[in-house]
Amino acid sequence: MRDNVLKKLEQFVSSVPDNEYSKTIAAISLFDFMDIMRDDDYPIDWLDRLTGSLKNIQDGLLAQEQTILFGDFEFSCNDDTSEDIAQQTGEVYFKLWRRFDSVEYFDKTTESLNRRFQLNGVDQFQNKSVLDAGCGSGRYSQALKTLGSATVTGVDISPNSVEFAERHNRYSDAVKYVTGSVLDLPFDDDSFEFGFSNGVLHHTTDTLKGLSELSRVLQKGSHCWLYLYGGVDSFFWDIVDCCRKLLTDIPEEFCISVMQVLGYTPGRIFHRNDFFYVPIHRRYREIDVLEMLNVAGFVDIKRLHRGVQYDWDEIMHQKPTLDRYWFGEGEMRFLIKNK
Ligand SMILES: C[S@@+](CC[C@H](N)C(=O)[O-])C[C@H]1O[C@@H](n2cnc3c(N)ncnc32)[C@H](O)[C@@H]1O
Numbered sequence: 001m002r003d004n005v006l007k008k009l010e011q012f013v014s015s016v017p018d019n020e021y022s023k024t025i026a027a028i029s030l031f032d033f034m035d036i037m038r039d040d041d042y043p044i045d046w047l048d049r050l051t052g053s054l055k056n057i058q059d060g061l062l063a064q065e066q067t068i069l070f071g072d073f074e075f076s077c078n079d080d081t082s083e084d085i086a087q088q089t090g091e092v093y094f095k096l097w098r099r100f101d102s103v104e105y106f107d108k109t110t111e112s113l114n115r116r117f118q119l120n121g122v123d124q125f126q127n128k129s130v131l132d133a134g135c136g137s138g139r140y141s142q143a144l145k146t147l148g149s150a151t152v153t154g155v156d157i158s159p160n161s162v163e164f165a166e167r168h169n170r171y172s173d174a175v176k177y178v179t180g181s182v183l184d185l186p187f188d189d190d191s192f193e194f195g196f197s198n199g200v201l202h203h204t205t206d207t208l209k210g211l212s213e214l215s216r217v218l219q220k221g222s223h224c225w226l227y228l229y230g231g232v233d234s235f236f237w238d239i240v241d242c243c244r245k246l247l248t249d250i251p252e253e254f255c256i257s258v259m260q261v262l263g264y265t266p267g268r269i270f271h272r273n274d275f276f277y278v279p280i281h282r283r284y285r286e287i288d289v290l291e292m293l294n295v296a297g298f299v300d301i302k303r304l305h306r307g308v309q310y311d312w313d314e315i316m317h318q319k320p321t322l323d324r325y326w327f328g329e330g331e332m333r334f335l336i337k338n339k
Contacts (some may be wrong), residue, residue, distance in 0.1 A: 002325060005047065005235065009242045012054045020250050024258045027243040029057045031272050034239050038315075085279050086181065089203050090158025092277045095252055097137035098164060099266035105168060108267070110143040112308045117147065119306035119314075122335055124223040125149050128193035133182045133214060134200025138165025138175070144196060145171045153192070155180045182210045187217045195224030195338075202229045202282040211296035218338045224298070229283040230332035231312060235325055237283060240275045252277045289332050300337040307333070 016026045033053045037046055097105070117123065126148040132141040135154025138161075144152050154177045156162050165177045180186040182197070183206055195218045201210040207228070214224060231237060247255060252273060259269045275281065286303065293301055307314040312327040 001047070002233065002238070005050065005238060008051060008054065009238060012058070013242055013245050015058055016246060020254060021258075023246045024250055024255050025060075026057055027246040027255075027276065028259060028262070028272065029060075030054075030239055030246075031243055031275075033057075034236065038310075085205065086157045088279050090156065090161055092252060092273065092279075093136050094158055094160040094164065095256065096266070096270045096273055097139070097161070099269065100137065100139070101266065104265075104267050105137065105139050106142060106146075106170075109139040110146050113140060113143045114147055116304070116307050116311070116333070120302075120304040120333075120335065122223075122225065122304070123148075124335070125194040125196070125225075128222075129153070129191075130194045130196055131155070131185075131187070131192040131214075131217060133185070133195060133197040133210070134203075135165060135177065136161050136200075138162075138168060138177060140196065140198055141165065141175050141177070142168070142170060145175050149174075149194070151175070153178060153187075155182065155185065155187075157181050183213060185213045185217050189216050190219045191217045193219055193222050195222070195226075198225065198227045199229075201226075202284070203278055203280050205280065207282065207284075208292045208296060211292055211298070215297040215338050220338055222338050224336050224338065226293075226332075226334045226336055228289060228332040229281060230286070230289075230330055231328035232283045232285050233325075234328040236312075236327060243272075243276055247276050284332050286329055286332065289334065293334070293336055297339045298336040299339050302335045304333040304335060305330075307331075 016022055033050065037049065125144060127150045130144050130149040130152045132144065132152055132154040135141050135156050136158070138154050141152045141154040152175045154165055154175070156179065159179050162177045162179045169175055169177070178186060182200060183204055195214050197210070197214060201207040204210055218224060255273065255276065256269055259272065290301060305313045305317055311331060313330040313333065316322055316327060316330050
C-alpha cells in the first residue's frame with residue numbers, strides 16, 4: 001500500500017509545472033488534502049481520494065494563470081552551512097509566530113497544554129522552577145506559569161524569538177528568557193525542578209546531546225515533559241516530504257504570502273511551515289526514544305497517549321482501528337524522570 005502511495009506522490013511531484021507559484025500551490029493543496037481527510041474521519045477509500053485530489057490539483061494548476069502578485073522575492077537555493085543550521089531553524093519559526101495574535105499565543109496554547117496535562121495526569125510542574133528548553137515564542141513558558149509553575153526560564157537559540165518572548169511576557173517577575181543552545185545549556189547542574197521540551201530536539205543536530213543536557217540541569221528525581229516527532233513511515237510524513245520537495249527552492253516568505261492571499265490564519269500557516277521549511281526534522285520510533293532516554297539518564301518513562309483533538313495519539317486513542325500507516329506509532333510525548 002505504502003509503495004503505491006509513494007509512487008503516486010512521486011508522479012505528482014514530477015508533473016507539477018516548474019514555476020514557483022505552481023509548486024507552492026501544489027504543496028499547500030496537498031497538505032490541505034491531508035487535513036480534509038482528517039476532518040472527514042479518514043474514509044476507507046482514501047487512496048482513491050488521494051489520486052483524485054492530485055489529479056484535481058494538477059488540472060487546477062495547468063488551467064490557472066499566475067495572476068496574483070506576491071511582491072519581489074529572490075528565488076535562490078539555500079546554501080547555508082551546517083554551522084548556522086540552528087540559527088536558520090530559529091528564523092524559520094520566528095517568521096511564523098510573529099504573526100500570532102493574543103488568542104493564539106495565550107488562550108489557545110494554555111488551553112491545549114492544560115488539556116494535554118490533565119488527560120495524561122501531568123501535574124509535577126506545579127509550584128516548581130521550570131526550564132522550557134527551546135521555548136521559541138515563549139507561548140508555552142507563559143502557559144506553564146499560568147497553569148501553576150513557580151518560575152519558568154525559557155531558552156532558545158534564536159535571539160529574535162527570545163526578544164519576541166520578552167515583549168509578550170505577562171509575568172516578568174517569574175518568567176525569564178535567555179538566548180542559548182539546548183545542546184549546551186547555559187545553566188549550572190541541578191538548576192531546575194521540572195523540564196519541558198516541546199518539539200525542539202528533533203530539529204537539532206544531536207537529540208541525545210540535548211537529552212543529556214536536560215538531565216544535567218534538572219535536579220535528581222525531577223520530571224520532564226518531552227515531545228519528539230514520531231510516526232516514522234507514515235502517510236503524514238510522506239506528504240510532508242513531498243511538500244518539502246516541491247518547496248525546495250521557494251523562499252519561506254513567498255509561501256507565507258501565498259497562504260495569506262488564500263486567507264489562511266497565522267495558526268494554519270504555522271502548522272504548515274512548521275513542517276515545510278525547518279532544516280532538520282528527525283522522526284523517532286518509540287524504541288529509539290527509550291534507548292536515548294536510558295543513555296541520557298532518565299527513568300520511569302511514561303508515554304503520554306492523550307491530547308487535544310488534533311494530536312495523533314488522541315486520534316488513535318479515539319479510533320483504535322485506524323490504519324497504522326496514517327500515523328505509524330504516533331507522536332512521541334513522554335513524561336520522564338531524571339535519575
Ligand atoms: C517547533 S519550535 C518549538 C518552540 C516551542 N517549544 C513551542 O512548542 O512553541 C522549535 C524551536 O527550537 C529552537 N531551536 C532549534 N535548535 C535549537 C538549539 N540548538 N538550541 C535552542 N533552541 C533551538 C528553535 O529556535 C525553535 O524556537
